[in-house]
Amino acid sequence: MSAGQIVFIVIAVGAILGAVGMLSSPNPVHSALFLVLTLFCVAVIYLLLGAEFLAVIQVIVYAGAIMVLFLFVIMLLNLGRDEFGPDPHRQQYPISYLATAVFASVLSTAGLAVGLRFAEPPGILISADRLAHLLFISYLLPFELASLILLIAIIGIVVLVKRPRGGA
């Protein structure tokens, strides 16, 4: 087993542990912190795959901005407590686990059926300026559209959370 293989397995286990922690911790703040762990692990795998730029924005945008936003809302709404009594849909749990297991195996099968291998040569991929070239030349229109979507999101948020005039 190569060194890369070992590093990958360690990181992958970290990511799965983070996901399990997020699902199982009753406190949403803890869930958020576990999710941050998973996101970091994913960023490391990006690095291993040669996508340094994505690794960086994964950390900045996800682990930085998005998770901070989550924590902010949890604090704002004062939700740092347990959930609310017995779950009325508890009978759905076994079938949920089953469905998830089935789905995971089917999805893995589908992925493995492709038979992925590292492309040769690897060098051309490890390059932020090539990504920039793609983004600003080939994908210029979607790029601009993305900015438009962000603008619309901002406006939508303002409309959503604005209290009606004269008090809530």
Add this chain to the structure above:
Amino acid sequence: MSDPFSLNGVIVLSAILFSMGALGVLIRRNIIVVFMSIELMLNAANLAFVAFSRHHGHLNGQVIVFFTITLAAAEVAVGLAVIVALFRLRGSIDVDRASLLKG
């Protein structure tokens, strides 16, 4: 040159993470955690994209991930705003309480 590690392993990890995100949606009642699970699913998909990008040897997959992250940022912001509005309206963030569409 042999592969530093198995890309198939990345795909399996992606499938596992995605399913765990789905499981979170299925069993958690706290809408914030449900939302985090959705983020986890998005990340799993991103991971698969990057793996495929590595497999095919060009960067289009990474461009898609870039856009996904952008849209995820927008989505999270809007989603959290919806949650805030919902909390104001119902005083709760239990997904089961948001069941006005019950037939």
Add this chain to the structure above:
Amino acid sequence: MTGHQASDSFLSTLPAGVEEWSWVPLVLIFPFIGFVINGIWGRRLPEILVGTIASLAIFLSFLSATYLFVTLVNLPPKFRTVEVHLFPWLTAGPVPIPATLLLDPLSVTMALTVTSVSFLIHIYSIGYMAEDPELGRYFALLNLFVFFMLTLVMAGNGAVLFIGWEGVGFCSFALISFWYSRDAAAEAGKKAFIVTRTGDLFFLLSLLTLLALFGTLSFGDISLAIARNQPITSLSGVREPAREVLLHPTGFFGADLVTLICLGLFAGAVGKSAQLPLYVWLPDAMEGPTPVSALIHAATMVTGGVYLVARLHFLFALSPVASGVVAGVAALTAIYSALLACVENDIKRVLAYSTISQIAYMFLGCASGASSAGLYHLVTHAYFKALLFLSAGSVLHATGNILDMRRLGGLARRMKATTVSFWIGGLALSGIIPSGLFSKDFILAYASQSAWYPFALATAFLTAFYITRLGVKVFHGSPREPEIVSHAHESPQVMTIPMGLLATGTIAVSVLWLPPFIKPFHPLSDFLLPSLGPTHELAHEKEIAVTIFSLTVSGAGLLLAVFVYLWRPGLLWGLAQRLPWVYQLVAHKFYVDEIYLSLTARPAKRASQLISGAFDLGVIDALVNGTGALVAYLGNQSRRVQTGAVRNYALTILFAGALVLIFLIVRSGRAP
């Protein structure tokens, strides 16, 4: 905006840069502006301003029409036909239909008549409607009415004309039922709209046939194609000269195509101009305010049919059959409605029947190959009929809306101006004084060869009789209900001055066309020559003979009416007692309304009762209700699926996603 100028007998090419044609749409724009202003702000503006704005709009339109008239007169006759393109409007497949106006002697004459008479009626309305709370709506609709009438008469093609045609139909509906809270008014409005629509259907069919044949609706192009006998592509795809296509016999009783087209057009004209058998709406239209009646009868609406026949005279000239039908319908309508007018006791309805009868005269003139004479009568009629209506309105105003002439009498002493106006209008209508004398005599002279001549003469007699009867009963003799008459007073000047102007106009328009034995002076027929074609000269002796004859007949009618109603009031009543069935027949309008009801409404009602009873309840309702019950049952069963719980939905999605993936894997053949 460009102007096209005539080169041939009708139109086409133009001297470039003729700036004055930019004035043409102004005639239409002013009434429309008035409509918009009063329509939007009419409720809030002070009352005096509402009427002033409306009248001013029409006056400006009249000035524009006058300017166009002067411009046309200053051009040599062959350049007096101008088609003005406003904007591209419709495109029907390969056929573009632009919005065009046609400026020619005919349209200018009509525009001048419409705007001048309408202007005076607007002024009069200020006084007549002074106490009405909905002045804004009234004047807005009045302006819109004039706008659509002007669109009708100035239209350059059939499509634009149709807009004006339907527009006046709508406005007449809205104005007749202006006092819509009264059932009779609302019913009358609906009746006017539906009855005229019946004719419009055939009119539209004819227009579409013309479009299919010629590929254009432009009056200029169609008349040119017929005049030059240009090849056109017929419905069957054969390219033939225009006249041969039009004269091609059809499967419909072997009538040629142009006859069918003309009959369709005439059906539209019959509806709009209230001829037999579609005249029934006009007497009921008296439910509207009196100035509206004056407007409908004199300047707008009913003359539309005559205008249409005159405008398309080149089509009617191709079809002797259609012209014969027009003449026959006109002659019968003339005498029939004159008879009804003789027994009607409602002041306004007498005038309504009189209008029907006079319009029939115009059709008779057009059908006798003398469209100019018909149009001359249209112009003179516009003045004297408006005058009669305004006089009648003045009487109603003074007596508090008493419509029954049997309750009035001896008003002459209290209302001198109204009495004089009425008699000027009445004598002109009878054809005893100009201008009615001249215009009616021209029609009679041109119709003297036709088999319908005796009808026309008899109508002249009856006309003099009924209008004299009306005048005598209302204004002379002893008051039958003295308390009404003693309270009567002359109307305010805002009403009497327009009446005076109309009376002057009635006399003055007679100089447009003098009988040749007085002086061979006929500017109107000369002016109309490019639009309506030449009118053949009549022999002087014949014209003198006709004039003397018709004067004698009308004088006889007048004297008879004076005799039986003023000097020997009991005589006629005794006669009616002795011949009760004649009196009953005429008094019930020959039972035409009843016949219509039993022919149309009652069978329809019976059939619909049958359908609603058995078929509707048993079959249709059962099907509809059964479908509804089935859907409700299925919905009730499947509604349980919708738990409203997000997590149930997510589970379903996950399973479905797994199934899709499995399907994809199996299909790709890469399953492990």
